[in-house]
Amino acid sequence: MNSPTGIPANSPANPPATSPAEAASPQPSPEPFGARLRRAMDDRGPLCVGIDPHASLLASWGLDDDVAGLERFTRTVVDALADRVAVLKPQSAFFERFGSRGVAVLERAIADARSAGALVLTDAKRGDIGSTMAAYAAAYLEPGSPLFSDALTVSPYLGFGSLRPALDAARAAGAGVFVLALTSNPEGAEVQRATAAGGAAVAQTVLDHIARENAGAEPLGSVGAVVGATLGRADADLAVNGPLLAPGLGAQGATAEDLPGVFGDAVRNVLPSISRGVLGHGPSPRALREAAERETGRLAEVLG
C-alpha cells in the first residue's frame, strides 16, 4: 500500500509509519545514511548512476526537449535501474530548466526511485549563508518535504560552518550530505588546491571537517566527500570515515582502473558515479541495465 508520498509502506526507503502509541513515546533514531549506503553498496555493488537529462540525450533517445520528454526519459531510467543500483543521482539542474513542471518530475523520480529500493542522492550542490542553508535543508533533508532525498550534494565554499543546518537536518533524518572537496573538473583546482590560512590546501581543510563529523561512526559516516575519479592522484588525506562520491567515469574520461590510483587505501569507501556513460545506451531499458551491469562488473574486478 502506498503512503501519502507514493512510496510503498515499509519499503527499504520508507520505514514503517508510527502507531499512536509509538508517537506518544520517544522515537528511535532513524538508521543513519552511512549505514544504509554501506549495505546498499555491499548488496548491489558500489555504483551510482546519474540521471542527467541533457537536451542532447533526449534527442538521441528520440524524445522532444520538453517536459513530456523529460518525464519519459526519467521514468525509463528509474524503472530500468532503481531496483538494482545502489544509488541514483538526479542532477537537479536538468529538471529546474523546465521550471515547476520539471521540478515535479524530479519529485516523482525521487519518490519512485526510493520506493524501488535505490538510495537517492540529489545533486543540487547547495551552499549559502547558514540561514538560507536551513531552507535548503528543509527542502531536501526534512522528511515530508516533496524533494526529501537520502542525501544531497552541498558546497562548502561559503565556509564549512555554513553547512551546519544541512548537517544537523541530515543527521536527524538519517540522511546524508556529500560535500564538494576535490571536484572532477579541471577548473576546481585553483580554489580547492589553494593554500588555506593554516597552511593546508583548502580541500584538505574541507576533508578534515568531514572526518570530524564522521568520527566514531560505524560502519561508515553519513557525511561524504566529492572527489573526482578524474584526478589521477588525490594528493590529499581521504581517511574521512565517510563515503567518497567519485564522479567522472565515462564521459569525463575516468575508468574503474583509475580508482585505486586516486583513492589509495580509501578505495573501499568509494561510490563511483557515471551519468552519460550509462544514459547514452538508452532508450532501451535492457541496454541501460546492461550498461550499468558492465560498470558494476568492472568495479568488482578492480575494487574486489
Ligand SMILES: O=c1ccn([C@@H]2O[C@H](COP(=O)(O)O)[C@@H](O)[C@H]2O)c(=O)[nH]1
Ligand atoms: O565534481 C563533480 C561533482 C559533480 N559532478 C556531477 O556528476 C555528473 C557527471 O556526469 P557525467 O555525464 O558522468 O560526466 C554531473 O551531474 C555533474 O554535475 C561532476 O561531474 N563532478
